[in-house]
Amino acid sequence: xxxxxxxxxxxxxxxxxxxxxxxxxxxxxxxxxxxxxxxxxxxxxxxxxxxxxxxxxxxxxxxxxxxxxxxxxxxxxxxxxxxxxxxxxxxxxxxxxxxxxxxxxxxxxxxxxxxxxxxxxxxxxxxxxxxxxxxxxxxxxxxxxxxxxxxxxxxxxxxxxxxxxxxxxxxxxxxxxxxxxxxxxxxxxxxxxxxxxxxxxxxxxxxxxxxxxxxxxxxxxxxxxxxxxxxxxxxxxxxxxxxxxxxxxxxxxxxxxxxxxxxxxxxxxxxxxxxxxxxxxxxxxxxxxxxxxxxxxxxxxxxxxxxxxxxxxxxxxxxxxxxxxxxxxxxxxxxxxxxxxxxxxxxxxxxxxxxxxxxxxxxxxxxxxxxxxxxxxxxxxxxxxxxxxxxxxxxxxxxxxxxxxxxxxxxxxxxxxxxxxxxxxxxxxxxxxxxxxxxxxxxxxxxxxxxxxxxxxxxxxxxxxxxxxxxxxxxxxxxxxxxxxxxxxxxxxxxxxxxxxxxxxxxxxxxxxxxxxxxxxxxxxxxxxxxxxxxxxxxxxxxxxxxxxxxxxxxxx
Amino acid sequence: xxxxxxxxxxxxxxxxxxxxxxxxxxxxxxxxxxxxxxxxxxxxxxxxxxxxxxxxxxxxxxxxxxxxxxxxxxxxxxxxxxxxxxxxxxxxxxxxxxxxxxxxxxxxxxxxxxxxxxxxxxxxxxxxxxxxxxxxxxxxxxxxxxxxxxxxxxxxxxxxxxxxxxxxxxxxxxxxxxxxxxxxxxxxxxxxxxxxxxxxxxxxxxxxxxxxxxxxxxxxxxxxxxxxxxxxxxxxxxxxxxxxxxxxxxxxxxxxxxxxxxxxxxxxxxxxxxxxxxxxxxxxxxxxxxxxxxxxxxxxxxxxxxxxxxxxxxxxxxxxxxxxxxxxxxxxxxxxxxxxxxxxxxxxxxxxxx
Numbered sequence: 001x002x003x004x005x006x007x008x009x010x011x012x013x014x015x016x017x018x019x020x021x022x023x024x025x026x027x028x029x030x031x032x033x034x035x036x037x038x039x040x041x042x043x044x045x046x047x048x049x050x051x052x053x054x055x056x057x058x059x060x061x062x063x064x065x066x067x068x069x070x071x072x073x074x075x076x077x078x079x080x081x082x083x084x085x086x087x088x089x090x091x092x093x094x095x096x097x098x099x100x101x102x103x104x105x106x107x108x109x110x111x112x113x114x115x116x117x118x119x120x121x122x123x124x125x126x127x128x129x130x131x132x133x134x135x136x137x138x139x140x141x142x143x144x145x146x147x148x149x150x151x152x153x154x155x156x157x158x159x160x161x162x163x164x165x166x167x168x169x170x171x172x173x174x175x176x177x178x179x180x181x182x183x184x185x186x187x188x189x190x191x192x193x194x195x196x197x198x199x200x201x202x203x204x205x206x207x208x209x210x211x212x213x214x215x216x217x218x219x220x221x222x223x224x225x226x227x228x229x230x231x232x233x234x235x236x237x238x239x240x241x242x243x244x245x246x247x248x249x250x251x252x253x254x255x256x257x258x259x260x261x262x263x264x265x266x267x268x269x270x271x272x273x274x275x276x277x278x279x280x281x282x283x284x285x286x287x288x289x290x291x292x293x294x295x296x297x298x299x300x301x302x303x304x305x306x307x308x309x310x311x312x313x314x315x316x317x318x319x320x321x322x323x324x325x326x327x328x329x330x331x332x333x334x335x336x337x338x339x340x341x342x343x344x345x346x347x348x349x350x351x352x353x354x355x356x357x358x359x360x361x362x363x364x365x366x367x368x369x370x371x372x373x374x375x376x377x378x379x380x381x382x383x384x385x386x387x388x389x390x391x392x393x394x395x396x397x398x399x400x401x402x403x404x405x406x407x408x409x410x411x412x413x414x415x416x417x418x419x420x421x422x423x424x425x426x427x428x429x430x431x432x433x434x435x436x437x438x439x440x441x442x443x444x445x446x447x448x449x450x451x452x453x454x455x456x457x458x459x460x461x462x463x464x465x466x467x468x469x470x471x472x473x474x475x476x477x478x479x480x481x482x483x484x485x486x487x488x489x490x491x492x493x494x495x496x497x498x499x500x501x502x503x504x505x506x507x508x509x510x511x512x513x514x515x516x517x518x519x520x521x522x523x524x525x526x527x528x529x530x531x532x533x534x535x536x537x538x539x540x541x542x543x544x545x546x547x548x549x550x551x552x553x554x555x556x557x
Numbered sequence: 558x559x560x561x562x563x564x565x566x567x568x569x570x571x572x573x574x575x576x577x578x579x580x581x582x583x584x585x586x587x588x589x590x591x592x593x594x595x596x597x598x599x600x601x602x603x604x605x606x607x608x609x610x611x612x613x614x615x616x617x618x619x620x621x622x623x624x625x626x627x628x629x630x631x632x633x634x635x636x637x638x639x640x641x642x643x644x645x646x647x648x649x650x651x652x653x654x655x656x657x658x659x660x661x662x663x664x665x666x667x668x669x670x671x672x673x674x675x676x677x678x679x680x681x682x683x684x685x686x687x688x689x690x691x692x693x694x695x696x697x698x699x700x701x702x703x704x705x706x707x708x709x710x711x712x713x714x715x716x717x718x719x720x721x722x723x724x725x726x727x728x729x730x731x732x733x734x735x736x737x738x739x740x741x742x743x744x745x746x747x748x749x750x751x752x753x754x755x756x757x758x759x760x761x762x763x764x765x766x767x768x769x770x771x772x773x774x775x776x777x778x779x780x781x782x783x784x785x786x787x788x789x790x791x792x793x794x795x796x797x798x799x800x801x802x803x804x805x806x807x808x809x810x811x812x813x814x815x816x817x818x819x820x821x822x823x824x825x826x827x828x829x830x831x832x833x834x835x836x837x838x839x840x841x842x843x844x845x846x847x848x849x850x851x852x853x854x855x856x857x858x859x860x861x862x863x864x865x866x867x868x869x870x871x872x873x874x875x876x877x878x879x880x881x882x883x884x885x886x887x888x889x890x891x892x893x894x895x896x897x898x899x900x901x902x903x904x905x906x907x908x909x910x911x
Contacts, residue, residue, distance in 0.1 A: 058755040151907045158908075167841055169910045197613050198782055199826050200911045202835040224756050228828045231835070254830070268760035270785025272812060272827055282760050286725045302757075322713035330701060333714055343715060 009218050010047040010070065010103075010186060014079035015089075016040055017065050021291055035291045039065040041242035042079070044405075047186065052212070052219040054233035054250070056226055056265065060287040062242040063222045067188045070220065071103050072096040083186070101131055104179040108191035110171035114163040120147070121159040124178045131182060146177040149214070151207060169200035173207065180211060187211075188220045193228065205232060226265050230254055238262045241290055241298040248411025258413045260305045285319065292349055296400025297416065303378075307416055311400020312382030314353035318346040320379055321355075324370045339366050341392070351399065356392020363393045450505065454521055457501030461528035464491035464536055491536020495529045502526025574601035574640075575776045576625070576744045581637035581647075583617070583624045590846045594620040596800035597637075602744065605770040607777040609787030609808065611823065612797035613911060615842045618780045621797070622746040625778070626664055627654045641744065660690040663742035663775075667749040669729035673721040679707075680717050682736060690740055706739040707732075709772060710765065727758035734765060738773055745769075746778045751786065759786075766790045784827050788812055793879075796820045799843050799853040806879020816881040819854050841911035852884065856902060860885060864896030 016038065023034030040062045047053055055063040068074040070081060076089035083103065091099065107113035114123055124146055125139040133139055144155050150173040152158045163171055172192060179187055189208065193201040205228060211217060223229050229236055230250060237247040238261060246259040257263045264283045283302035288294055294301050296311015301319060303310065321343060325333050341357030356363030364386065371380055385396045401416055408418040470489040505522030583595040594617040602608055610618050624635050627646065639646040641661070646654055658664075666672045673682065683703035687694060694702075704714050710731040721729060730750060737745055747766065751759040767790045769775050779791055787794050788808055795805040796819060804817040815821040825836040840857040843849055849856055855865040862884055870882040871891060884892060 058757060153907070167911050170907065173907065197911045198784075198823065199613050199838040199841075202826050202828060202837040203910070205828070206835045206837075225828075226756075227830050227832065230830060231828060231832050264757060266830075268756045269830055270760070270763065270783065270789045272784045272788050272824060272829055273831075282764065283757055284761075286727050286758055287755065322715055323711070325713045325715065326708045326711050330704060330714075337715075 007049045008046045009049045009084065010045075011082040012043060012045040012047075012066075012070075012079070013082070015043045015045075015066070015069060015076055015081060016078040017062075017069050017074050018077040037290045038062075038242045038293070039074070039290065040069060043242075043244055045237060045244070045247070047218055047220065049185075049218055050212075050216060051234045052221055052232055054221045054223060054229040054236040055239055056223055056229050056236055057239035058224055058287050060241065060290055061239040063239045064190055065242075066239070067105070067190050067220055067222045070186070070188050071100060071105055073105075097130070101182040102184050103186045103188065104182060104184040106172075106175055106179050106187060106189040106192045109195045110168060110175045111163065111195075113175050114171060116163055118162075119159065120152075120161050120163075120166075120174050123163075123174060124181055127178055127182050142181055143177075146181040147174075149180065149211065150174075150177045152177065167200075168196050169204060172196060172204050176204075176207065176211065180215060180217075183215075184217070186218045186220065188222070190222045191224070192221075194223065194225065201228070208232075225269075226254075227269055238265065241287065241293055243298065243414065244405060244412075245299065245415070246411060246413045247405070248413075252410045256409070258408055258411060258418060259299075259415050260303045260417075261299050264302075264304070284323075295349060295351065296402055297414075300378075300400070305417060306378035308378065308381030308398055309401045309416055310378070310382065311402065312351075312379050312397040313400075314346040314348070314350050314395075314397075316379050316382075317353050317355070317395060318343050320377065321370060324373060327373070336366055336369075339363060351397040353395045353397070354389055354392055355395065359391055360388035360393050367393070367395075450518055453501045453505050454525065457498045457505065457525035457529070460494040460501065461498035461525060461532050462494075464488050464494045464532055470536070488536040491532050493536075495531070495533025495536055498529030498532060499526050500529070502529055573604075575604050575606075575642075577601040577640045578625065579638040579640070581621065581624060581635065581639060583620050583629065583633060583635045585620075585630075586632045586634070587846070592845045593800055593848065594845055595624060595635075596845075596848075598797075598800075598802050600795055600802065600805060602776045602778065604743065604776055605774040606793065607766070607770055607779055607791045608805075609791035609794040610778060610780045610797055611782060611784055611787055611794060613823075613842050614782065615845075616797045617800040617845075618782075618797050619748055622664075622748050622778060622780050626658060626662055626746055627651075628658075628664070659686060659742070660740045661742050661744065663737035663740065663745040665730075665733050665737050665745060665747040665750045668753050669726070669733045670721065672733060673729065675721055678718050678720055679732060682732075683739060686736060687739060702739055703735075706735040709738075710735040726754055727761060730754060730758075730762055731765065734762075738769075738775065741773070742775065744776045744778070746780070748780045749782070750779075751781070751783075763790050784812070784824055785829065796823065799848055800845055801853065801882070802880075803854065803883065804875070804879070804881040806875050806877070806881075810875070810877045810879060814877065816875055816886050817854075817883045818858050818860050818885070822857075822859070838911075839905040840909045852882075855900065857905065858902075861900040861902060862892075862896060863898045863900050864892050866900055868893075868896075 017040040019037045019039055021034040021037060027034060043066060045053070055066060057063045065074050069076055072088055072091065079089065081088040083099065086099070088096070088099065118126065121140070121143050125143045128139045128142060143159070147153070147155045147158060152170065152173050166174065192208065193204050196204060208219070212219060221229065221232055233250050235248065236250050236253050237244045238253070238259060239245065240261050246253065246262050253262065254266070257266055268282065281304055283304060285302045288298065288301065294311060294315070295313045296309070297303070300306045300310035300312070301316055321340065325336070328336065339358045339362045340355055343355070346353055346355070367386065382398050383395055384398045387394045387396065403414045403416045405412045405414045406418060467490055468488055470491070471487045502522045502525035505518055505525060577600070579599050581595055581598045582593065585592040585594055598621055600608065610621065612618050623629055625639055625646070629635060635647060637647060641657070646657065680700070680703070684696070684699055687699045687702060700717070704717060707714065707717065712728060712731060712735065716724070724732065750766070751762050754762060763786055766777065766779065769777060779787070781787060791808050793806060794808045794811050795802045796811070796817065797803070798819050804811060804815065804820045811820060812824060815824060822836070822838045826838055838857055843853055843856070851867050852858070852865040852870045855861040858865065864884050870884050871888055872880055872882045873887055875881045875886070
């Protein structure tokens with residue numbers, strides 16, 4: 001089926017795609033950090049010409065973001081994507097567009113991916129038009145060829161049709177035709193069959209295999225369905241919360257799954273053969289919040305094989321206690337609840353969690369009861385000490401380990417259960433064990449935000465000098481104007497904005513090193529802001545009232 | 558036909574069925590004519606039993622589920638009999654069937670977030686639905702019942718006063734199940750309850766549905782397109798094609814030894830971990846305004862015979878229990894001479910594909 005050569009066609013190095021979260025408007029003004037979502041977090045992957053690489057994981061695992069980053073549709077925060085020697089991550093928009101002739105995408109929902117106002121001919125030919133093919137007749141020839149390749153024949157029947165006239169399978173064929181018409185060498189297929197009816201899924205998959213054979217394509221197949229990945233892919237990367245947790249040849253992954261997450265995914269696939277039902281031990285819970293991932297290994301809260309060093313923390317304690325309460329009667333719950341008190345503060349991740357409100361001894365008894373119910377829970381191994389604090393106890397967790405991707409047999413796996421020493425080339429790659437909590441995202445050099453903050457801050461600080469909007473107060477003594485003050489609303493606003501910008505520069509300006517340089521700029525802008533605020537609200541004027549003769553002096557405006 | 562069928566069913570189960578549908582039909586009026594979305598469906602469901610309803614999209618699965626609940630849109634007409642606790646739901650006054658829904662007939666929908674009011678706390682959701690059916694209960698009793706239902710679904714009591722957006726997708730679906738079950742209905746329709754969920758969460762929900770029959774003695778009609786879920790969570794399966802149930806029986810019997818070619822092809826086209834070659838069913842389900850004569854599957858059937866294109870197949874008993882309607886199974890004596898010849902079918906192209 002496949003003939004993957006060793007020649008790399010796409011080489012992804014340490015790729016990260018981080019999205020900054022937007023807090024409230026005040027938080028944004030003063031630049032407080034609303035957090036980052038690490039959609040893709042340090043991924044290394046090499047695509048060899050002619051192979052099918054599967055990216056498998058649940059939603060939120062970053063598999064789609066990684067696919068989109070390959071086309072430059074998601075901006076890389078860090079790292080590089082090399083396609084035939086060019087780094088995609090720092091190409092300009094125009095160069096990137098030219099490159100997309102070689103890397104194309106097939107989307108999940110064919111109904112959403114096709115413009116309802118375009119006929120099949122227009123939709124498929126549009127890619128050519130974008131890439132500069134002017135002649136309509138030339139385009140038509142190519143469109144007909146592409147439609148024939150995806151099996152939409154007789155072509156005349158389909159050329160003038162609109163998406164609404166087509167069935168799901170036919171629409172996906174049109175999307176495929178549109179993707180191959182520019183003659184790409186890499187096709188990123190994001191869940192191409194998951195929206196289709198059972199009866200046509202196999203057909204579209206077969207078509208993709210045929211296209212690969214005929215056109216020598218390389219596929220990135222993104223899916224949550226391990227069954228189709230098993231059939232379709234040469235290599236599989238299992239992703240969880242932005243990281244690759246296991247990667248290797250398909251046969252090996254299925255014959256000998258290593259990472260507990262891979263095992264869980266395999267167990268979760270319902271088997272149509274009623275004779276093969278196994279009692280299943282499913283991971284609990286769901287994919288955690290990517291804005292504040294679990295400490296240590298991101299999968300540990302759901303893992304059946306977790307160890308004491310997987311990164312236990314306060315949120316795990318909350319889940320444990322709440323799980324315990326789902327098995328208690330209402331009276332028992334009420335009693336225990338009054339001992340433990342509110343648990344909401346445990347949502348703030350920390351390795352030292354304080355619980356209890358009715359006394360240390362009672363809280364200890366309660367914890368023992370929880371422990372007695374399920375003594376095998378791995379979290380108990382991750383607790384270093386329980387100390388009395390005030391009316392409760394402080395549970396101290398052991399520092400966790402964030403496992404890096406390491407070689408284990410024919411695959412690479414990121415799990416503390418496979419601590420094999422890395423060898424050779426992998427040593428450099430795998431030397432990335434990060435201590436919990438994970439480090440702040442860093443971006444190299446002076447970033448856009450720093451420049452933006454400086455410019456906005458300076459404008460806000462200086463604008464009120466040349467513009468006025470507010471109230472004038474005149475002080476008259478014996479019919480003579482002695483002094484007057486003006487409350488400049490613009491000045492007050494400008495001062496606040498400038499101070500916010502300055503503060504933001506101070507706390508998060510600059511790039512990787514937080515150069516002192518930017519701190520200085522921040523201080524200046526913030527001070528200008530304060531000055532402007534005072535002046536605008538006429539507090540400065542009150543300190544040094546202007547004499548009537550000098551009312552036209554610039555400073556006093 | 559329906560009388561024979563109920564005999565066979567009652568023999569098989571020996572318990573009084575909770576719900577028994579007889580020759581149920583649902584039409585949608587359109588400008589092109591009536592769409593016969595459900596066209597003569599009969600089945601029985603014993604207490605605590607789960608029946609899986611599978612088929613491609615457009616086969617009338619969801620319409621059947623809503624038709625049983627009486628939740629059809631305007632412009633739909635239904636016919637037939639659905640016996641529930643000695644009464645026919647379909648011929649009831651709207652007021653009576655309204656009272657039945659919720660407390661006796663429950664429904665679990667596909668996308669939980671669209672079924673929960675974002676401005677109401679979970680506690681309010683429960684209060685509203687419990688009060689509706691049991692106005693005499695006090696607030697504390699309501700809370701007690703709601704918390705019991707939540708606990709069984711693995712949702713801690715600390716989350717009782719949360720809003721829907723504070724829950725994850727799987728939790729929301731568990732909430733929906735808890736809300737459907739809090740009134741202890743004896744019959745529940747679950748319409749694709751796991752389609753919008755992640756693989757692992759889907760498996761968790763299937764396990765919960767699987768436990769329902771043990772914990773609640775609720776009969777469940779599970780509508781899905783995933784034969785794997787049917788195999789995992791159902792006692793019996795009904796395979797639906799173009800508005801009719803073409804084969805039904807115990808899951809193990811039907812899946813191990815499918816009698817109807819559609820069941821077989823549906824199983825073959827499913828991609829599972831043991832897939833070694835790709836199979837698919839050519840063509841698409843027919844237009845239900847004007848379905849094909851004879852067996853509705855004959856244009857796509859790999860084993861169609863001459864008789865299939867002219868005569869409706871007879872609903873007969875499957876060799877190992879259950880019902881099937883396919884001329885390949887019989888009855889032999891009703892096939893006219895020459896009827897067993899291979900049917901010359903029109904070739905199905907991509908133009909006819911689903």
